[in-house]
Amino acid sequence: MENNYISMKNINKSFGKVVANRNINLAVRRGEIHALLGENGSGKSTLMNMLSGVYTPDSGSIFIKGKEVQFASPKDAIEAGIGMIYQHFKLIDVMTAKENIILGRKNSFLLNEKTLSDKIRDMSARFGLDIDPDKKVYNMSVGEKQTLEILKVLYRGAEILILDEPTAVLTPQETEKLFKIMRKMKAEGCAVIFITHKMNEVMEVADRITVLRKGETVMTVDKADTNPKHLTELMMGCPADLSIKRIETEKKNVALEVRNLSAVNSEGIRVLKGMSFDIYSGEILGVAGIAGSGQKELCEAIAGLHPVKQGQIIFNGEDLIGKSPAEIITKGVSLSFIPEDRLGMGLVASMDIVNNVVLKLYQKQKGIFINRKPAEQKSVEIIERLSIQTPGIRHPVRMLSGGNIQKVLLGRELDSRPQVLITAYPVRGLDVNSCYTIYDLLNEEKQKGVAILYIGEDLDVLLELCDRIMVICAGEITGIVDARYTTKEQIGLMMTGTVNLMKEGEKSEHDNANYYTSH
Amino acid sequence: MIMPITIRAIKKSEPSRMKAASIRIGAIILALVASSLFILLLSLNPADVYLKMIQGAFGTAYRIKETIVKAIPLVITSLGIAIAFKMQFWNIGGEGQIAMGAFAASYFALYMNDMPMPVMLAVMILAGMLAGGIWALIPAFFKAQWGTNETIVTLMMNYIALKWVMFLQYGPWRDPKSLGFPKIANFPKNAVIPKLLGVHMGWVFALILVVAVYIFINHTKKGYEIAVIGESMNTARYAGINIKKTILIAIMLSGGLCGLVGMIQASAVNGTLSVEITGGVGYTAIITAWLAALSAPLILIVSILFAALLEGGSYIQTVFGTPQAAAEILQGIILFFVLGSEFFVRYKFVLVKKHQAIAEKGAD
Numbered sequence: 004m005e006n007n008y009i010s011m012k013n014i015n016k017s018f019g020k021v022v023a024n025r026n027i028n029l030a031v032r033r034g035e036i037h038a039l040l041g042e043n044g045s046g047k048s049t050l051m052n053m054l055s056g057v058y059t060p061d062s063g064s065i066f067i068k069g070k071e072v073q074f075a076s077p078k079d080a081i082e083a084g085i086g087m088i089y090q091h092f093k094l095i096d097v098m099t100a101k102e103n104i105i106l107g108r109k110n111s112f113l114l115n116e117k118t119l120s121d122k123i124r125d126m127s128a129r130f131g132l133d134i135d136p137d138k139k140v141y142n143m144s145v146g147e148k149q150t151l152e153i154l155k156v157l158y159r160g161a162e163i164l165i166l167d168e169p170t171a172v173l174t175p176q177e178t179e180k181l182f183k184i185m186r187k188m189k190a191e192g193c194a195v196i197f198i199t200h201k202m203n204e205v206m207e208v209a210d211r212i213t214v215l216r217k218g219e220t221v222m223t224v225d226k227a228d229t230n231p232k233h234l235t236e237l238m239m240g241c242p243a244d245l246s247i248k249r250i251e252t253e254k255k256n257v258a259l260e261v262r263n264l265s266a267v268n269s270e271g272i273r274v275l276k277g278m279s280f281d282i283y284s285g286e287i288l289g290v291a292g293i294a295g296s297g298q299k300e301l302c303e304a305i306a307g308l309h310p311v312k313q314g315q316i317i318f319n320g321e322d323l324i325g326k327s328p329a330e331i332i333t334k335g336v337s338l339s340f341i342p343e344d345r346l347g348m349g350l351v352a353s354m355d356i357v358n359n360v361v362l363k364l365y366q367k368q369k370g371i372f373i374n375r376k377p378a379e380q381k382s383v384e385i386i387e388r389l390s391i392q393t394p395g396i397r398h399p400v401r402m403l404s405g406g407n408i409q410k411v412l413l414g415r416e417l418d419s420r421p422q423v424l425i426t427a428y429p430v431r432g433l434d435v436n437s438c439y440t441i442y443d444l445l446n447e448e449k450q451k452g453v454a455i456l457y458i459g460e461d462l463d464v465l466l467e468l469c470d471r472i473m474v475i476c477a478g479e480i481t482g483i484v485d486a487r488y489t490t491k492e493q494i495g496l497m498m499t500g501t502v503n504l505m506k507e508g509e510k511s512e513h514d515n516a517n518y519y520t521s522h
Numbered sequence: 523m524i525m526p527i528t529i530r531a532i533k534k535s536e537p538s539r540m541k542a543a544s545i546r547i548g549a550i551i552l553a554l555v556a557s558s559l560f561i562l563l564l565s566l567n568p569a570d571v572y573l574k575m576i577q578g579a580f581g582t583a584y585r586i587k588e589t590i591v592k593a594i595p596l597v598i599t600s601l602g603i604a605i606a607f608k609m610q611f612w613n614i615g616g617e618g619q620i621a622m623g624a625f626a627a628s629y630f631a632l633y634m635n636d637m638p639m640p641v642m643l644a645v646m647i648l649a650g651m652l653a654g655g656i657w658a659l660i661p662a663f664f665k666a667q668w669g670t671n672e673t674i675v676t677l678m679m680n681y682i683a684l685k686w687v688m689f690l691q692y693g694p695w696r697d698p699k700s701l702g703f704p705k706i707a708n709f710p711k712n713a714v715i716p717k718l719l720g721v722h723m724g725w726v727f728a729l730i731l732v733v734a735v736y737i738f739i740n741h742t743k744k745g746y747e748i749a750v751i752g753e754s755m756n757t758a759r760y761a762g763i764n765i766k767k768t769i770l771i772a773i774m775l776s777g778g779l780c781g782l783v784g785m786i787q788a789s790a791v792n793g794t795l796s797v798e799i800t801g802g803v804g805y806t807a808i809i810t811a812w813l814a815a816l817s818a819p820l821i822l823i824v825s826i827l828f829a830a831l832l833e834g835g836s837y838i839q840t841v842f843g844t845p846q847a848a849a850e851i852l853q854g855i856i857l858f859f860v861l862g863s864e865f866f867v868r869y870k871f872v873l874v875k876k877h878q879a880i881a882e883k884g885a886d
Binding site: 306307308327328329330331332338340342348349350351352353354358361362363365366368371372373 | 741742743744745746749750753754756757759760761762763764
């Protein structure tokens with residue numbers, strides 16, 4: 004069968020009544036980077052999970068190097084040379100790179116440490132992977148962990164690499180590095196499948212692109228024959244407008260003042276180091292930073308969920324520090340945090356929409372009984388306003404697709420009419436259409452005069468959507484810049500702490516710039 | 523590859539109610555078939571045995587009453603355990619909480635019994651619930667404060683409670699009139715729960731509590747908070763729920779209901795405190811609460827059926843002269859199938875053919 008390395012033919016897969024994949028065809032050649040593009044719920048992950056042995060197709064066949072295969076488990080797929088890099092790393096923190104690599108392998112009982120290290124170094128050099136075999140995983144940056152994941156599957160003999168939205172957690176610089184690795188692998192004759200919905204990345208690194216829509220293959224195109232607009236249209240099935248609006252509003256008053264905010268985590272490590280900033284009403288203040296730079300702690304500190312060591316959070320002339328989370332919610336500060344698994348914080352997976360909506364309503368009700376009637380009506384409104392796809396308000400949210408789950412959460416938070424809206428990763432893993440719905444909703448709130456703190460991962464979006472961008476690095480603010488006059492590269496440098504506008508004595512917004520220089 | 527075909531358990535998407543019900547009914551039928559084989563092994567007629575079991579549980583007014591008496595502690599303990607389980611707080615300490623409830627109630631019945639019956643019983647109920655609640659509160663406090671494992675702590679506290687009662691029975695509380703027999707004196711008349719319609723009034727409590735717990739879990743703020751905490755601690759935190767306080771309240775209630783059982787059993791069934799007071803109800807109730815999917819109305823039904831199984835089992839011992847172990851095996855077989863069916867409600871088996879092609883490329 005020609006020079007196709009992998010070919011998947013007429014793949015069908017349904018979960019209960021939901022058809023995830025319908026007659027999907029995919030062919031990947033040796034030595035190419037193949038992008039798999041599609042909205043959420045278009046069946047990308049399902050398809051790749053079948054290729055990596057996690058699911059088995061209901062019907063259809065998979066050929067690898069022209070031979071039909073059937074995978075009963077991921078182990079079979081690994082043996083057939085398929086390696087999948089998941090969004091969430093599957094590494095053991097307390098072990099070294101080397102130990103993670105050999106984990107679960109059938110080795111001789113005694114390890115020959117030296118040959119192993121040598122082999123790892125050889126492979127690292129061959130693929131341009133920069134890894135110290137003896138470094139512990141907990142000492143690694145996100146980029147290093149990802150490199151280790153890649154090395155791990157290569158060590159296991161993978162010649163086909165599947166990357167599931169690998170750039171979501173990386174800085175622009177790290178992304179560049181990853182692309183270099185991918186190109187190197189291509190040169191070595193491997194096949195790389197790259198799942199994404201970031202158009203610019205597709206255009207930068209992919210050779211061919213297969214677009215999926217609603218569980219079906221739309222088409223496979225060569226990069227040379229297409230452009231982002233065309234791809235988006237293929238993906239959405241309709242003409243698309245790709246620009247995010249930045250609505251100009253008049254910013255008058257400060258809605259939330261954060262002064263010298265410091266916090267330590269349970270191990271006593273300082274996670275917030277004297278942060279000071281203002282959020283104005285009618286403004287979207289973006290927060291950029293490498294994952295784990297203090298974003299979560301900052302959100303939680305404002306919401307009263309993380310203990311604060313020192314500093315002030317002033318809202319309507321009142322210090323929020325020391326207030327209970329419930330009090331802060333009633334005062335009009337809302338936090339919606341979309342964690343990696345989407346459900347963990349804010350929603351109760353097995354409960355229906357009504358019971359999730361009531362979560363932010365019931366504390367305002369009087370008496371010991373709970374009244375779900377208002378929540379029922381609100382659920383209907385939220386479903387309508389955000390066009391949530393659900394069989395009904397009594398449907399468990401767990402059964403909804405990722406995008407719809409996020410809309411339920413965001414819809415509920417917006418419905419509480421907050422004055423300050425903190426939203427972390429609201430479009431995490433969402434498809435283009437849903438992303439734009441959410442940007443529009445945020446803009447709508449901004450127009451109403453809500454102060455929005457937007458913690459995002461996609462720098463392109465932050466640059467287009469936000470008024471100002473605050474960059475944090477290791478719990479410290481390294482710069483607050485006007486989104487209109489900054490570049491991705493500049494932000495990237497601040498994210499890694501290479502550039503620190505606060506430290507360089509540049510005029511900070513606040514009079515406490517001294518604090519930063521005093522460190 | 524060694525195995526050309528493997529069997530894999532796959533999680534079902536979402537079983538329909540009808541299908542789930544038919545699987546459960548199928549399990550009961552299979553359990554009866556399997557038990558029949560065992561009964562045949564004893565050279566008895568299975569149909570006969572089953573009929574006698576039903577007769578043993580419901581055959582006469584007396585036997586019905588006995589079944590109800592057996593069901594009362596099961597219902598109330600299951601309700602208590604269900605509240606804790608709803609919060610995913612694995613309260614295995616029902617036994618200890620029952621024992622401590624019985625102990626506290628007995629103290630008043632034995633040593634401060636100079637009260638008219640209604641007051642006496644009210645004091646005993648209060649004491650029993652409070653003692654059971656506090657006994658449960660200790661592991662709950664540890665859990666809320668330091669995140670200790672409640673399964674182990676509640677289980678360990680069972681032994682402490684039971685040994686404490688044993689100490690009292692053999693030591694300071696031993697009845698001097700019992701001629702050296704290790705027995706605590708019987709309660710005075712005013713400390714014994716009276717009968718209503720031929721069965722002690724515990725059944726009234728049980729019915730009221732079924733309704734009350736149903737309302738508590740489904741229609742109160744606290745009940746809702748408990749369910750949210752059970753599903754996701756983090757979500758509860760983000761919603762501003764006071765997690766520690768809610769854990770303490772829920773477990774106080776859970777233990778309080780178990781403590782009430784102790785009081786009822788000591789007062790109405792045993793007439794005094796003894797080490798046999800719990801009768802294993804604290805453990806059995808875990809099964810019934812689980813089988814009833816933590817739903818209060820279902821707990822009532824399941825507990826009655828379970829009590830019937832126990833009563834029927836002991837009846838066939840007298841009718842057929844089978845040993846007690848045989849009755850227990852029958853109960854075990856039935857439980858095994860019913861509990862096992864839950865797996866099949868959630869999972870299905872598929873056969874996966876492994877192809878030879880992948881076998882060629884082995885590990886390096």
